[in-house]
Amino acid sequence: MNAISASPATASSAVAGHLLTAGKIRAADLDTALRSARELEKGVGPLLVRQGLISDRDLASVYAEILHLPLLSESDIPASPVECESVSIRFLTAAGVVPIASSDATLILAVADPEDSYSLDAIRMATGRELELHIATLSQIENLLNRLFKEATELQLL
Numbered sequence: 001m002n003a004i005s006a007s008p009a010t011a012s013s014a015v016a017g018h019l020l021t022a023g024k025i026r027a028a029d030l031d032t033a034l035r036s037a038r039e040l041e042k043g044v045g046p047l048l049v050r051q052g053l054i055s056d057r058d059l060a061s062v063y064a065e066i067l068h069l070p071l072l073s074e075s076d077i078p079a080s081p082v083e084c085e086s087v088s089i090r091f092l093t094a095a096g097v098v099p100i101a102s103s104d105a106t107l108i109l110a111v112a113d114p115e116d117s118y119s120l121d122a123i124r125m126a127t128g129r130e131l132e133l134h135i136a137t138l139s140q141i142e143n144l145l146n147r148l149f150k151e152a153t154e155l156q157l158l
Helices: 009-021 027-042 043-048 055-066 087-093 118-127 138-157
Strands: 097-102 106-111 130-135
Touching: 009 027, 009 043, 009 055, 027 138, 043 055, 043 087, 055 130, 087 097, 087 118, 087 138, 097 118, 097 138, 106 118, 118 130
Parallel strands: 106 130
Antiparallel strands: 097 106
C-alpha cells in the first residue's frame, strides 16, 4: 500500500522544509501559510498552490519525493473510467481524486493532495479496498475527471 503513514502535520512540515530548502518559497510566506494550514486543519501544500506561491507541478514533485510515491505518468492513465463503486463522481471531484486502476483488493488513485486523509479514508471505507496512490497535479486531476467522466457528469446535471 502506498498511502501516507505520516500525519498531515508531519507531512506538511516535511513539504514545507523541502520547499524552503529548495528555494521554492520565502520563509515569511511559508510561516504565514503554515499558520493558515494549522487553523484550517489542512495540508500546507495545496494552500501554497491556491495562494500562487508555488506551482502544482512543484508540489506534486515534492509529495512524490517525500512520500516515496510515483508521479502520474501517461501510461498510468486509463482509456475509460475505472469503476469506483460507492463513491460518487461529485465526491471524487471535490477530493481531487481519480481512480486509474483496480484489482479485487486494491484501488489505484491519482491524487493531488495525499495529505487529505479524510477523503482517502472515506474512499477506503466505501470500497473496502486498500489504496495505492500516484501523485498528480490538480490540473491533471481536473483534466482526467473531465475526460473520463464527462458523460456521467453531464447526465448528473440533467
